[in-house]
Amino acid sequence: MSGISRRRFLAGSIAGCAATTLCGTQKALAAGSFTGYPEGMGVLVDLTRCIGCRSCEAACNKEQKLPAPAKPFDDMSVFDERFHGGTQMRRPDENAYTVVNRYQPEGGGKPIYRKVQCNHCNEPACLTSCFVNAYTKTQEGAVVYNPKICVGCRNCMIACPFNIPGYSYSSAFNPVVKKCIFCHETRLKTGRPPACVEICPQQALTFGKRKDMIKIAHQRILNEPGRYVDHLYGEKELGGTGWMYLSSVAFDQVGFDTTTGNEPIIANVKDFLGTVPMVLAIWPALFTGFHLLAKRKDGHGHDDDHAGDHSAAHGEEEDKS
Amino acid sequence: MKSMIRQGIQPVASHHNGEGKSRKSWSLLEKLLLGLSPRQYLEQAIKNPFNWILGVLFAVGLPLIAYRFLFGLSVVTHSSNDYPWGLFLGFGLFAMVPLSASGFMLGTTVEIFGRHDFEPIERLALLNGLLGYLFAVIYLLVDLGQPWRLPYPMVVAFGPAAVLFLVAWHVATYLSVQVAEVSVAFFEWIGWLGGKRFVRRIAVGLTVAGIILSTLHQGALGALFTYAPGKVHPLWYSASFQWIHFFCSAIPGGLCMVIAVSTIVKKTMAWRCDGNFLDNLDRCTFGLAKGASMGLITYLAIKLIGVAHDNEWGYLGTGWGAWFMLELAIGVILPLALFAWAIHNQRVGVVRLAAFITVFGVVLNRINTALIAFNWKLYPEIPHPFEVIICLTIFAIYVVVYRFILYRLPILFAWKAVPVEAYETEPVTVQSAPALKSSVPAPGAVYRSID
Known part of the structure; x- marks a missing residue:
């Protein structure tokens, strides 16, 4: 029983390693610069x-x-x-x-x-x-x-x-x-x-x-x-x-x-292409975070608004509501 | 319109005509005609000399647009293989988009940072964003060889490694986001409050989506030129910073466009603005100008870093260098100085002047990058006269659509509605309990729904 499972484990490991190696190879090819088809x-x-x-x-x-x-x-x-x-x-x-x-x-x-x-x-x-x-x-x-x-x-x-x-x-x-x-x-x-x-x-x-x-x-x-x-x-x-x-x-x-x-030419564009997934991944949390921080401040009242001249506007807004 | 108001006519600002028991609902046609009879409406339209100028422009420009679509781009442009992107994109796409950054800037200010003191101008900024993008796409449609294939990058064939692929997807998504943001005003106007409540509930999500998409496609428009390192003059080109140059200059561009539009609105359609808008406009203008100044000084710094990074100081001594420095002097340093002086001395008129100059500066930068400093090693391209006329015509259509919406939808004024039970509950309960204020889904909703 344990032998079979060990054998299975080994087979699985080897298959996994092979897959990783293969994928790894492909990835390395894709990420490097392409210098043309060898038989081109x-x-x-x-x-x-x-x-x-x-x-x-x-x-x-x-x-x-x-x-x-x-x-x-x-x-x-x-x-x-x-x-x-x-x-x-x-x-x-x-x-x-x-x-x-x-x-x-x-x-x-x-x-x-x-x-x-x-x-x-x-x-x-x-x-x-x-x-x-x-x-x-x-x-x-x-x-x-x-x-x-x-x-x-x-x-x-x-x-x-x-x-x-x-x-x-x-x-x-x-x-x-x-x-x-x-x-x-x-x-x-x-x-x-x-x-x-x-x-x-x-x-x-x-x-x-x-x-x-x-x-x-x-x-x-x-x-x-x-x-x-x-x-x-x-x-x-x-x-x-x-x-x-x-x-x-x-x-x-x-x-x-x-x-x-x-x-x-594409080498000039890669700088920008690299920032795209970073912006997509970071901005949502960053700006939702800003929003939560701003809201928290609001919850304590408008008084701590450090731009003093705006408190009037806030007051007016509350009056209207 | 002003003379009509003098005669005692009130433009439509609510669902109902008259007061108390005698009131009746406006029909859609009446809303469209601003509560005037068709005859009165026509009368005021004819009286306006601006409409005559538009009429002349359309008489020439609209047939030219038809001509372009029937006989191809070659009849209205120089069909240049060296300058594949002419004025339609150089002005229409590359300049209109940064001037429309206002939507996400003010959305962020109000919805994300909770600065409700900018709310009187938020809707104008959102509308400015929406229309700018919409017309950038319209310019693009005129320029594309096969405009009916515009959805292809979304459904037929994908080139996800291309910068333009990002632009296409982001502009399309962002247009939908902006339609949703502006739809609040539309729902108020047609009186469908369910739709309005739904959009208000997802306002923060929409705004964050707007920031992401704006960051990326404002930048992507700049990154498009990184495909042409040998064609764009080195002073306007930066492989590392092109995208951030475009993104950063879009910030003062968008903010100043709102100041510029609000100035025109105040001068030409004050009758349509309510007290809340007019009373807060000067204060908001100073606020926007402060934001624009920070954007401008950052932009100036990173432009210089761009020159230093690629060691392009030598080019500054050439004719191109003089033109580059003139662009920065007029478009960045001059408005920066004017803003500083005007904000310090509380001179709103000078702030407005500086905003117009900034808008000009951003447009100049885009046209420089796309046309003037493009192919600097070849020869200068002067656009075909028909190309210029079509550009002006589309811009005039933009102005007409802008005006049409401002006249009708509650952008510059608050919509007055009689309380409806189902509608009142949400905002009012929240408002009456100050302790719960932090749980207001999108604080703007409260302000706007005081119908």
Whole structure:
């Protein structure tokens, strides 16, 4: 009898320990920072190889069935377009999920072209800011978006540190967020590279597992140290991104924000998120306590009200009653 | 209305018309028309020049709002992908909400701390809170891409780690709390005392819920900007303190909004206020101003701590720094000095002026954070003229609704009712036994139910 119960006790203990360990492991994973799915895919963009042919823009337009552009894709005058008082170059929007911009590096030299699209962050700001959870970081590494539940608050556009998501403002009844989805539905799911990568004639874009892309990038820097700046943009920035860049000039000269830091955006918000349960837990007792203290004082009469000028008001109130 | 009163007409303030045996109950329509005939009512409305200004604004603004809903946001805004939040949220949501902190501030003062000397202005503060939130939500509905999906975060899909999720839930819950708090006046007006008694019984619970929800969502509105560390200028941004900056500035913002509204009320609808309100207003104004001063000086301190914490002193020497210091000088330091002087010298007029300046300062801070210092590395965004007109129109609707309620519900005056047996028992028995005073469920009930 006692043996059985002991055995049961032991079995129970082991099961309990196992459960605790498992839960503990999961918890530790959830609480730490997420550095991307191990098998997640990425793209290495080598700015030194890009010639600004815009064929990636054309391929994207076709793949994603976007409207025809105002200027054809072989019209290179778009590189001279400037907006908002001549300060801004082209950016992705509802009609173009990717754009190529041309930069003239300081001290002359050949122009440098930079392709802009969603960088598919490991810990995306858009995803963490969305109050209906419309965004998903898929196992394949894409950040995709569910237009069926989007309310249209555009918080994701506020949060995106790369200013990527566009909004179809012109639609009155079904406006949605529009951005590069890594060709997730049509290609990435089945392991195929996105349309822009496939079409690139210069192999400026390399598709593969993110961890392999990091290795290739550092190998290229090692092999040709004179060709590259010793930095892989996106390896660590903002918690790491799926799309990463190599450049021959300082990144801030070709339109990259080099002040982002390596913490994901959500790290800035955690301070506040941590106070929420504390306020929820502490305030009820605190303020009900204040109320009880104040009432107790009332019970002893209004005379001990230390603001002397208010006693008149109290008297008046009592008279009325 | 003033001239009508001069002609001997008394606006409705009770369930019954006339005195003694000749009295008869007001019908709902008569209550709505303030006891005037439809013709008299129309006459006084047309005489009021303010209504003409409103009429012109509505003639332009209401079609524009319809235009926005029929043809999308792109026809009334710049459809900016860089500035996804324009004036509708920058002003409508981020500025209206702190100015509506009055509800929970005065609720706390009266119900929690038992300062019944602030009761004459409590209902105005609660109403100010309710309407401010309501119209913040209306601004939000105009701005949302698909406003009919507003309940989605409550029922369809949850993003509980998002700050906006908290804002949505807290604003929705807090709106219900405020409806309940203000419903007391509504129940008096329609004469349903059961409802009123029930709400009074849960008043403390409602008020505590109000404090929790207000703390969190006033703060959450600030925390929304912590998603944009690279976009908001560092002087207006603080990862650690953004939420508390917003929460703290909402305190003087809300209190000063009540002073501002009560000033307008006193100037434009004194006929609707009873003696209790008018006689106590100056004293309450000083009390609110003292609270606002403490809020302002704390806010000034934590703003400076924010600059020090992130070591942003260098930015103060730039143009942005000058603008930042101007915002603090006009919106915080100037009213603080005026309050100090006016409270010391008992000059209520100067207190009121300082309150208006504080309100302006809070609005300026929110617009700075959401629009002016936002995208400081990119380019400035000047809102589309239609966006401005729609903002003004919604604000005008807010003023009209505010006025409509103040004219009718017992906010500025006490409702006079004939004693009803069942009704009298509760408050009166408690009152007649001073020893039992501590057991009064919510002391405000006693005061308000002297019908």
